[in-house]
Amino acid sequence: MKAILFDPFSGASGDMTTAALIDLGADVWKVREAMELAADVDVEISKRIKKGISACSVNVTTRKEGSLTLEKITKRVESMSLPSDITTDAISVFNILGKAEAKVHGVSLEKLHFHELGQEDAIADIIGACTAFYDLGLKGYRIYCMPVSVGMGFVEFSHGKFPVPAPAALEILKEYSLPWKPGPVEGELLTPTGAALLAHFVNDKGVCPPMTAEHVGYGAGSRETSVPNVLRVISGEIDEALISDSIEILETNVDDVTGQVLGNLIDELLSAGALDVALIPVTMKKSRSGNIIHVIARHQDSEKLARKIIEETGSLGVRIIPVKHRLIAQREMGKVDITIRGRVFPIAVKVGRDLRGVLLNISAEFEDCKKVSQEAGIPVREVIRIAEEKAQHIFS
Template sequence: MKTIIFDPFCGASGDMTIAALIDLGADAGKIKTAMELAANVNVEISRSNKKGISACSVEVSTKKEGSLALSEIIPRIKALDLPSIVIADAIAVFNILGKAEAKIHGTTLEKLHFHELGQEDAIADIIGACTAFQDMGLKDYRIYCTPVSAGMGFIEFSHGKFPVPAPAALEILKEYSLPWQMGPVDGELLTPTGAALLAYFVNELGIIPVIKAHKISYGAGSKDLSVPNVLRIIKGEIDDALITDMIEMLETNVDDVTGQVLGHLIEELLTAGARDVSIIPATMKKGRSGHIIQVISKPEDSPALARKIIEETGSLGVRIIPIKHRLIAQREMDKVSIILNGREFEISVKIARDLRGVLLNISAEFEDCKRVSKESGIPVRDVIRLTEEEARKKFSAVSA
């Protein structure tokens, strides 16, 4: 599976994103033309060196000062003589910025007036990045992002002095669940435009899988820092056809909880977001009979699930065991129809595939099979077998 990894170890901005994509192979001439068509700017594309790393550099200088409202920017973009997909992407990125700014200022998109984000260079940056993205054909790639380094300290702009990351950038990081961290140097490393582009381009969250790197590119930032001021992009292929997923294991021992309470606990935990729950019989200290409760959880759900275990069982503590990652299949639900004793029945099935669309497993939904068994008089194990056989005939082709 073709993969792109954005590695913003020194932040990200519009010009750094464009430069890194050009260094990766995007057509520099096409991008420069699109940027100068979209905004009153001059664009210079060159090579630079950041702490010994050779990188592509994109410098945008404005020919006209001032800023626009979002309601002025969108019609202007729509009128450009550019591919429709580039226009659609650029509008989507501006809407990400607009929603973040509107939320911060307590206004609507219709009334929103951009300041720095509505200037000519910001418009050029977004058009340039979207043109580069489409020129590289990256829509077909799985796109990941390592934790974004946002910088530290304070910055000043039209609204005053604010902590890093800027309010709009932080709102985008939060809304799109992009991982981020402070540092590694003082100053603003992540701009709102850079955050919006990452939010739009990145289509995979979670642990980055094992990858074979084919090409590495660097897009230079304008500042000279104590660390290489570049955005790195890694292009390659994922080795494994399964999805990686970060989980944690919650575990506790209990020796004075009835079977009814444990059964109720399983239902409560699954309702609260647990991925799976196991209750294992165990011999406790002094030979007492007890149980080990194990719960598979997403990290963000662990605190609430641990509290639920304590409330329901009276346990004095819950162990949280981090798991680096697990490999899972893509799962989807569908339905098949089978004929039993002259009657047609519809039964749900769970389908598991790898990232290439290859079928790994099919399982019939037991509750549906139990219902059909009662209505048809056919043993439930036969209903399950017939359903899964029919499903394999229907879904065995590689998914597109």
């Protein structure tokens, strides 16, 4: 399957993203024309050498300063007669950016002005990146992202200094669960615009499966640093049909916790973000009966889940077992209507497919089936069978 890997080892910005996609093969003239049509800017696209790496550089010069609301930016983008995919993508990116800025500044989205982002060049960068993405035909690709290097130290604002990453960029990283790390140099490497573009484009936040690289693009940043200030984008093929998902396993042994407490713990952990929870009966030292609490979790949730286990059980420690990754099916929710004794009942179903779209599994939601069983007066396993057979027919 076709895939794209963003490798922001030296951060990401709007111009770096646009430049990297041009270097990957997007049409230079189409991108420049769209950028200059969208904003009051001059765009220069050239080649630059960054620490020995030949990279595409997109330099945007703003001809007019101002302050626009999100509504005015949206109307401008919609009036440009761009392909619908570019318009939809660009508006989505601006909404990601706007919501983050609005939350940070404590204002409504309607009143937010993009003055701190130099809105004309931000508009040009976002339109440019979306145009390049569309021109490359990347819709339908699996889009992965390596951890984003955000830099170190402080970034200067009109109202003071803030630690890197900038507040709006950090809000986007948090909201869209994009992996990030400090370094490798002093200064701001990730801009809010760069974060918003990654948040929009990236559709798979798991570990990138083994990949055969076909093309590599480098987008030059404006800074000169001790590492090449470029954003690397790789296109290629991934061979496996299942999705790689990064997880950790949490475990602890308990021998003095009641069944009621353990049952409640399962509910608490699932509500707090655990992907799965299991209790494994074991015989512990001195032949005491106990349980292993076994939790599958995302890396970012491990600490709070471990704390929850300690608080609820009195355990003094939780083991965190790193896992390379797990392979999972692509999941979606569907619905089927089944007829029993003249009545129609809706049943939710989980549908599992591989990345090629091949159907792997269908599972009817038990709670829905249980409710239908009680109302229709037939065994729940019969309801499950009817629902899954219907779903097999619809979703195959």
